[in-house]
Amino acid sequence: MRSRIYTIISGHFKSWYRSKSNIFWTIAFPLLLIVLFGAIFGNGSTKFDLYLQNQDLNANTPTMYSQGYISVLNNTGAFNLHTVAAGQTVQQALDYVKSDAQLHNRGQRLLVIPSGFNTTLNSGNDATIQLYMDQSDQASASLAGIVRSVTISYAASIAGAPDHLNLQQVGIVTRNIRYIDFFIPGVIGMTLLTTGVFGAVNTNGRYRELKIIKKLATTPLSKIEWILGMVGYQMILATISLVVILFFGYALFGVTATIDIYTVGLVVAAALLFPGIGMVLANFVKEAESADAAANAITFPMMFLAGTFWPRETLPDIMKIIANFMPLTYVNDGLRDALIYAEPAQALTNTIIALGLAAFFIVLGSMLMNWKEE
Amino acid sequence: MSNGQPAPFPGQSDKIVQVENLSKKYGENVAVNGISFSLTKGEVFAFLGPNGAGKTTTVEILECLRNPTGGQAKVLGYDVSKRSDQAEIRKRIGVLPQDFNAIDRLTVRENINYFGAMFKHQLDADKLIELVDLKDKRDEQFKRLSGGLKQRVGLAVSLVNDPDVVFLDEPTTGLDPRARRDVWGVVERLKSQGKTVFLTTHYMDEAEYLADIVSIIDHGQIIASGTPDQLIDTHGGKKTLIIREAGEEGLKQLPLGLPKAELRNAGDIAIPLNNGELTNILMGLGATPLHDKEIEVRRPTLDDVFLNLTGRRVSEEGN
Numbered sequence: 001m002r003s004r005i006y007t008i009i010s011g012h013f014k015s016w017y018r019s020k021s022n023i024f025w026t027i028a029f030p031l032l033l034i035v036l037f038g039a040i041f042g043n044g045s046t047k048f049d050l051y052l053q054n055q056d057l058n059a060n061t062p063t064m065y066s067q068g069y070i071s072v073l074n075n076t077g078a079f080n081l082h083t084v085a086a087g088q089t090v091q092q093a094l095d096y097v098k099s100d101a102q103l104h105n106r107g108q109r110l111l112v113i114p115s116g117f118n119t120t121l122n123s124g125n126d127a128t129i130q131l132y133m134d135q136s137d138q139a140s141a142s143l144a145g146i147v148r149s150v151t152i153s154y155a156a157s158i159a160g161a162p163d164h165l166n167l168q169q170v171g172i173v174t175r176n177i178r179y180i181d182f183f184i185p186g187v188i189g190m191t192l193l194t195t196g197v198f199g200a201v202n203t204n205g206r207y208r209e210l211k212i213i214k215k216l217a218t219t220p221l222s223k224i225e226w227i228l229g230m231v232g233y234q235m236i237l238a239t240i241s242l243v244v245i246l247f248f249g250y251a252l253f254g255v256t257a258t259i260d261i262y263t264v265g266l267v268v269a270a271a272l273l274f275p276g277i278g279m280v281l282a283n284f285v286k287e288a289e290s291a292d293a294a295a296n297a298i299t300f301p302m303m304f305l306a307g308t309f310w311p312r313e314t315l316p317d318i319m320k321i322i323a324n325f326m327p328l329t330y331v332n333d334g335l336r337d338a339l340i341y342a343e344p345a346q347a348l349t350n351t352i353i354a355l356g357l358a359a360f361f362i363v364l365g366s367m368l369m370n371w372k373e374e
Numbered sequence: 375m376s377n378g379q380p381a382p383f384p385g386q387s388d389k390i391v392q393v394e395n396l397s398k399k400y401g402e403n404v405a406v407n408g409i410s411f412s413l414t415k416g417e418v419f420a421f422l423g424p425n426g427a428g429k430t431t432t433v434e435i436l437e438c439l440r441n442p443t444g445g446q447a448k449v450l451g452y453d454v455s456k457r458s459d460q461a462e463i464r465k466r467i468g469v470l471p472q473d474f475n476a477i478d479r480l481t482v483r484e485n486i487n488y489f490g491a492m493f494k495h496q497l498d499a500d501k502l503i504e505l506v507d508l509k510d511k512r513d514e515q516f517k518r519l520s521g522g523l524k525q526r527v528g529l530a531v532s533l534v535n536d537p538d539v540v541f542l543d544e545p546t547t548g549l550d551p552r553a554r555r556d557v558w559g560v561v562e563r564l565k566s567q568g569k570t571v572f573l574t575t576h577y578m579d580e581a582e583y584l585a586d587i588v589s590i591i592d593h594g595q596i597i598a599s600g601t602p603d604q605l606i607d608t609h610g611g612k613k614t615l616i617i618r619e620a621g622e623e624g625l626k627q628l629p630l631g632l633p634k635a636e637l638r639n640a641g642d643i644a645i646p647l648n649n650g651e652l653t654n655i656l657m658g659l660g661a662t663p664l665h666d667k668e669i670e671v672r673r674p675t676l677d678d679v680f681l682n683l684t685g686r687r688v689s690e691e692g693n
C-alpha cells in the first residue's frame with residue numbers, strides 16, 4: 001500500500017512538470033530575470049564611484065569654497081560623483097550609500113564636506129574633509145590618492161590657506177556586494193512566494209471547482225493528509241527553485257552562496273507560509289478565477305515592496321513601514337543574511353519570524369478550509 | 375414505504391441504504407423535507423427530480439459530506455451522523471460527484487491509481503479500464519479526453535475500492551446521446567455484477583431504462599416511488615393513439631364519437647385511449663382518408679408521470 005500523502009505529493013509534482021507554463025514560471029522566468037537584471041545593473045564603470053555629501057550650504061546653495069572643491073574633484077575626470085542629501089547625519093548618509101551602492105553595483109565611498117567649511121577657511125582656521133571608505137576596497141589606494149592630491153592642490157589655490165585644509169580618511173567596513181548578489185536571494189524569495197501562493201490557490205480553488213476535493217473527502221483521506229501532501233510538494237518545489245537559481249547565479253555571475261541551517265529553515269517556512277496564504281485566499285474567494293486575481297493582487301505589491309528587486313532602504317518611509325508587514329520581507333531578508341551576507345544572528349531572527357508567520361498562516365488556512373460541507 | 379428495521383449488525387443487512395424522515399435545511403431554505411426510502415442489495419435505484427429538487431443534498435448526506443438537520447440515514451448499516459461510523463462508510467462506498475473531473479495532467483491510469491491509493495485495497499486499474507472501455511486511452515492525459523470519456527474515467531474512479539454501493543450523481547448530464555448510452559452500458563454492467571447503484575438524474579428515459587426502483591423527488595419531497603412500470607400504471611394516465619403528420623385537415627376527417635383529439639407539434643394527432651377502445655377506433659379510421667397515415671399507440675412515460683403529479687414537465691426546468 002502506497003502512502004496517501006506520497007500519492008498526493010507525486011500527483012502534484014507530475015501535474016507541475018507536465019505543464020509548460022508551470023516550468024516557465026518556476027524556473028525559466030526567474031532565470032530570465034537574473035540574466036536581465038544582471039546585464040542591466042552589472043555594467044561596471046571605468047571611473048570611480050564616489051558619494052558626496054556637501055553639508056556646507058547657504059540657503060540651499062553650496063558655499064563658494066565647497067563649490068570650488070567639488071568642481072576640482074569633477075575636473076579630474078576620475079569620478080562619478082553621486083550626491084547625498086545634505087540634511088542627513090553621517091550615519092544616515094552611510095546607510096543610504098550602503099543600499100544605493102548595492103543597487104547600482106558601486107563601491108561604498110563617501111566624501112563629506114562639513115558645514116562651516118567656507119567660514120572656517122575664510123577665518124583662517126583648519127577645515128577637514130572626511131573620506132569614508134573601506135581599506136580593503138580594491139580602488140582604495142588610488143582613489144584616496146586622487147582625493148588627497150585634489151585636496152592639496154585646492155588648498156594651494158586658496159590664497160593664504162595651504163595648511164588649513166586637511167583630508168581625514170575614515171575606515172569603514174564594507175562587504176563588496178554587487179547588485180547581483182543582492183538580487184539572487186530576492187529572486188529565490190519571489191519564486192517561493194509565487195509558486196506557494198498560486199500553487200495553493202490552484203490546488204485548493206480549482207480542485208474544489210473540479211470536485212476533486214469533494215471526491216477525496218468521500219474517501220478515507222483526511223484533510224490533514226491532504227494539506228501535508230500539498231506542503232510536502234511545495235517543499236520539493238522550493239528546494240528545486242533554490243538549487244537551480246543558486247546554480248545559475250554561480251555559473252553566470254559567480255555569486256557564491258552559503259547554504260546553512262537557516263536556509264533550510266527559511267525554505268521550510270516559505271513552503272508553509274505561502275501556501276498558507278494561498279489557502280486563506282482560496283477560502284475567501286471561492287471562484288477559482290477570482291482567487292487567481294486575488295493572488296496576483298497580493299503577490300505583486302509584496303514582491304516590489306519586500307526588497308526583491310531593490311533594497312527597502314531606498315523606498316519612501318511609508319512604504320518601508322508597509323514592507324514591515326509583508327511576510328516576504330522576512331523571507332527575503334533571511335535568505336540574504338543566510339546565503340550572502342553570512343550574518344547568522346540576523347538570519348536567525350528572520351527565520352524565527354518567518355516560521356512564526358508560517359505557523360500562523362498554515363493553521364489559519366487549514367482551519368478555514370472546508371473539507372466536507374460547503 | 376419503508377419497512378426498514380435498523381440492521382442489528384452493521385454491514386450484515388440486505389438493506390444497503392435506509393433513510394427515515396430525513397431533512398436538511400440551509401438556513402430558511404428546506405432542501406430536503408422529511409424523506410424516507412431504502413435500497414436493497416443489488417438494486418439500481420434512481421432518484422429522479424428537476425434542478426434544485428434536493429438530489430445532491432440527499433446523496434451527499436449519505437456520502438457523509440453534509441450533516442442532516444433531521445431524521446436518520448444509514449448506509450450499509452452505519453449511521454451517517456456518527457463520526458466513527460463515517461470512517462467505515464467511507465471505506466466501503468464508491469462516489470461520483472456531480473460535475474466531477476479527475477486531475478487534468480494525470481493519465482487515465484494514473485488517475486485511477488491516484489484515487490485508489492486513498493483506500494487500503496484497490497482494484498486493478500487495468501481491469502477497471504477494461505470495464506469502462508478505455509483501453510486505448512489508458513495513457514492519455516485526462517484533459518485531452520472528450521466529455522463522454524472523462525465521465526467514464528469518473529465511473530472507473532468511483533469503483534476503484536470495489537465498493538458495496540455506488541453513488542452516481544447525475545452521471546450523464548451534459549453528455550451527448552451517444553456518450554449517455556455508453557454510461558448506461560457501464561451501469562448495466564455494474565448491475566449484472568450485482569452491485570447496488572444509487573443514481574440521480576433529471577432524465578426520465580434514463581431512470582426508466584436503468585432503474586429497478588425510481589423515487590421521484592420534487593421540492594425536497596418524494597412524491598412517488600416504485601418500479602417504472604408501477605409508476606406509469608398508477609400515475610401515467612391513458613395510452614395515446616398517435617396519427618402521424620395528419621395536420622388540421624386530418625382533425626376534420628376524424629370519425630365522429632371519438633374521445634377529444636388534440637394536435638401536437640409536427641402535426642400529429644393525439645387521441646387518449648380508454649381500455650378496449652382501440653379496435654373500434656381503428657375500424658372507424660379505416661373508413662376515412664386517414665387510413666394510410668402512420669399510426670402508433672404510445673404508452674405513457676415517466677415524463678407523463680411527472681407531469682400528472684406536478685403539473686410541470688421536468689424538461690422545462692432541466693437543462
Ligand SMILES: Nc1ncnc2c1ncn2[C@@H]1O[C@H](COP(=O)(O)OP(=O)(O)OP(=O)(O)O)[C@@H](O)[C@H]1O
Nearest residue numbers: 374400403405423424425426427428429430431432
Ligand atoms: N450549500 C448550500 N447552501 C445553501 N443552499 C443550498 C446548498 N446546496 C444546495 N442548496 C439548495 O438546496 C436545494 C437543493 O439543492 P440540490 O443541489 O440538492 O438539488 P439537486 O436536485 O441536486 O439539483 P441539480 O439537479 O441542479 O443538481 C436548492 O434550492 C439549492 O439552492
Ligand SMILES: [Mg+2]
Nearest residue numbers: 429430431472
Ligand atoms: Mg445535484
